[in-house]
Amino acid sequence: MKLKSLVRPLILAAATVGAAAFAQAAKPAAPAAPTAAQQQVVIDRALLGVFKALPARFEDPKNPITPEKVELGRMLYFDTRLSKNQDVSCNSCHDLNKFGVDGKPTSPGHKKQLGGRNSPTVYNAGGHILQFWDGRAPNLEEQAKGPILNPVEMAMPNEARVVETLKSIPGYVTAFQKAFPGQADAVTYDNMAKAIGAFERQLVTPSRFDKFLAGDEKALTEAEKHGLKKFLEQGCQTCHNGPAIGGSLQKLGLVVPFQSKDQGRFDLTKQESDRMIFRVPTLRNVTKTGPWFHDGSVTEIQTAVKLMAQHQFGKQITDEDAKAIVTFLDSLTGELPKSYITKPKLPASGPKTPKPDPT
Numbered sequence: 001m002k003l004k005s006l007v008r009p010l011i012l013a014a015a016t017v018g019a020a021a022f023a024q025a026a027k028p029a030a031p032a033a034p035t036a037a038q039q040q041v042v043i044d045r046a047l048l049g050v051f052k053a054l055p056a057r058f059e060d061p062k063n064p065i066t067p068e069k070v071e072l073g074r075m076l077y078f079d080t081r082l083s084k085n086q087d088v089s090c091n092s093c094h095d096l097n098k099f100g101v102d103g104k105p106t107s108p109g110h111k112k113q114l115g116g117r118n119s120p121t122v123y124n125a126g127g128h129i130l131q132f133w134d135g136r137a138p139n140l141e142e143q144a145k146g147p148i149l150n151p152v153e154m155a156m157p158n159e160a161r162v163v164e165t166l167k168s169i170p171g172y173v174t175a176f177q178k179a180f181p182g183q184a185d186a187v188t189y190d191n192m193a194k195a196i197g198a199f200e201r202q203l204v205t206p207s208r209f210d211k212f213l214a215g216d217e218k219a220l221t222e223a224e225k226h227g228l229k230k231f232l233e234q235g236c237q238t239c240h241n242g243p244a245i246g247g248s249l250q251k252l253g254l255v256v257p258f259q260s261k262d263q264g265r266f267d268l269t270k271q272e273s274d275r276m277i278f279r280v281p282t283l284r285n286v287t288k289t290g291p292w293f294h295d296g297s298v299t300e301i302q303t304a305v306k307l308m309a310q311h312q313f314g315k316q317i318t319d320e321d322a323k324a325i326v327t328f329l330d331s332l333t334g335e336l337p338k339s340y341i342t343k344p345k346l347p348a349s350g351p352k353t354p355k356p357d358p359t
């Protein structure tokens with residue numbers, strides 16, 4: 001890919017003026033080459049159009065966000081009673097206090113069984129065009145129906161059992177009626193997924209990068225802008241873009257094949273054109289969401305950056321450039337919405353609520 005020269009480093013304007021005045025009085029010794037952090041880096045703003053600032057929430061007209069749905073969704077997100085042995089919740093693998101991940105290569109679910117893929121973050125996931133590493137769910141609401149019935153995750157035997165459990169908890173019956181007013185039978189598997197989706201649609205983590213996108217040049221340090229420059233020069237934004245800085249379907253190993261048992265979307269569709277196609281992960285908070293890649297096999301973020309350059313562009317980048325890019329990636333770390341993610345008081349079980357089933 002060809003990108004025109006993106007940035008031009010300038011010596012700090014104030015330093016230049018000072019040096020000019022000084023030069024008239026005496027001949028200064030040749031200055032040491034400024035380090036990346038000292039140079040003023042100017043980013044061509046035309047190149048930033050592929051990114052989008054994070055919205056306050058990712059709306060979907062099919063599932064309007066209401067405070068009642070969000071409140072219900074938050075409870076469901078934390079409730080281990082949605083799992084067979086009542087010991088796993090969404091938050092077990094997507095810990096909201098840990099940037100929406102559990103920090104493990106793959107996550108233990110029911111009976112501590114491990115799945116085959118790394119748990120991606122739920123923060124800013126509303127900004128993805130599709131959900132899961134292979135994009136097999138169209139949106140957050142459909143996605144939420146998966147893990148509860150997945151035998152290695154929450155392992156509920158079927159939807160009916162989940163609904164039966166929810167109906168056995170009087171506080172949930174009331175909460176579903178409030179969240180889905182006017183429905184004769186509000187406690188349904190679909191409505192459960194809608195409530196969880198509505199809650200997730202506001203899991204957004206704006207960062208200094210959003211301020212920079214909005215025009216605040218000072219929102220990023222010079223070192224971060226230097227890293228952004230390297231990121232743009234490499235062309236990383238061809239796949240990592242939009243509000244999540246990720247999100248579309250792309251090939252892992254575009255130029256240099258990437259060895260993996262997991263063939264991504266091909267395993268789902270069996271279409272040759274889908275071989276090694278993965279949903280591009282978000283780069284927001286990425287320095288906090290390791291280990292990285294679909295199998296959690298990469299334990300250093302700098303290695304992840306180098307592997308990207310190698311497999312997506314066929315380029316070996318220097319440690320220095322990889323480090324610079326990581327410095328930029330750090331600026332994508334946002335603020336966790338502390339009060340929004342506080343674990344709520346969960347409604348008490350009723351006499352008919354099933355007991356934990358360890359089998």
Ligand code: HEC
Pocket residue numbers: 077088089090091092093094107108109110115117118119120121122125128130131132133134140143144147148152153154196279281
């Ligand atoms: C046992 C661990 C585990 C539990 C429990 C779990 N997840 Fe996940 N989650 C994963 C893994 C692993 C993936 C990726 C699987 C794949 O792509 O095939 C995933 C993917 C996702 C994604 C897609 C994100 C993206 O970038 O594509 C969302 C959203 C999500 N989970 C939300 C939830 C919600 C909501 C719950 C509770 C109803 C939940 N998860 C329960 C492990 C878990």
Ligand code: HEC
Pocket residue numbers: 133231234235236237238239240250251252254278279280281282286289291292293294295304305308309312325
């Ligand atoms: C051709 C599309 C494409 C390009 C270009 C690209 N990436 Fe990626 N990136 C992906 C895909 C697909 C994945 C998921 C890899 C996987 O499934 O294991 C990914 C994963 C990553 C990850 C790991 C994220 C995680 O949560 O595991 C990082 C970090 C990353 N890319 C950074 C970069 C950087 C930096 C560049 C530029 C040097 C870049 N990418 C260029 C498609 C791309």
